[in-house]
Amino acid sequence: MRFHIKSLLIVNILITTAAILSSDLSHTTAVYCLAIITLIIFFPIDIFGQYIRFIGKLWAIFLALFLFQLLLRRQGEVYFTFYMLKITNEGVYFACSSLLRYLVFIIGAIMFAHTSPGEMIKALRTWRLPEAVVLVVSLTILFLRQLQADTKILRQNLLKRNIIFRKMSWEKRFQTASRLLIPIIGSLFADIKYKVIAIELNGYGLYKRGTNFLYQKCMFRDYAVVFMMTILLILSYQIK
Numbered sequence: 001m002r003f004h005i006k007s008l009l010i011v012n013i014l015i016t017t018a019a020i021l022s023s024d025l026s027h028t029t030a031v032y033c034l035a036i037i038t039l040i041i042f043f044p045i046d047i048f049g050q051y052i053r054f055i056g057k058l059w060a061i062f063l064a065l066f067l068f069q070l071l072l073r074r075q076g077e078v079y080f081t082f083y084m085l086k087i088t089n090e091g092v093y094f095a096c097s098s099l100l101r102y103l104v105f106i107i108g109a110i111m112f113a114h115t116s117p118g119e120m121i122k123a124l125r126t127w128r129l130p131e132a133v134v135l136v137v138s139l140t141i142l143f144l145r146q147l148q149a150d151t152k153i154l155r156q157n158l159l160k161r162n163i164i165f166r167k168m169s170w171e172k173r174f175q176t177a178s179r180l181l182i183p184i185i186g187s188l189f190a191d192i193k194y195k196v197i198a199i200e201l202n203g204y205g206l207y208k209r210g211t212n213f214l215y216q217k218c219m220f221r222d223y224a225v226v227f228m229m230t231i232l233l234i235l236s237y238q239i240k
Helices: 005-021 025-042 045-057 059-072 089-113 117-126 131-160 170-201 220-236
Strands: 078-082 085-088
Touching (some): 005 025, 005 089, 005 117, 025 045, 025 220, 085 089, 089 131
Antiparallel strands (some): 078 085
16 A cells, blocks of 8 residues: 555545535545546555455446435426336436445555454554454455455355356356355354454453564645645545
8 A cells, every 4th residue: 555544544434424424425425536547546446446346346236326325216397107117306416426435445445454453453453442342353354355255265265166247147156156165154253253263362351462573654746635635635525
């Protein structure tokens, strides 16, 4: 990662909070664009490519969420009607706004999935957060990273057996994915369970931990990028 992890944490919190609080479609679009810019600034371009490929794989889910919001919101000016179907300006507004919010949250998850749990623990401790919070965050990141690695290995093993999801029907895809993902997630929970037991046996949280152990401090560029993103998010509220 090109910047300090604390700057990534602050910018991520600012962007996701702005996406939650946004009440205008133009503002939500601006927040989404800033999230894309943050992803490109903090990580190499291949991480952005992984985000695009991930969205491409889940296009059906996002399309279903978009249509769900589009067809259920029936108030406002009517754009199109066909028997029971009705598309209104409010439906288009909420469908687009919800989709952009989902994409912002996914970008935030991808950012955390590509960070080091150890560095995250050090960063959170400098903020004097409770050890329970530090543990939950670090284990969540560890879970995401391990799930990503196991899924990649599984996909490679399926390709060796000439099993390609794109050539399957939707019913076959769902059956195959459910049979493979459930054991993977189960093994991940079991692995995390043993890590938690090991942490408890070592007396984690019983003793005061230091925060200055081999921890690199933020540089000028970290403060600059946080200041720049804060100003851009404030300016995005002025977009109409």
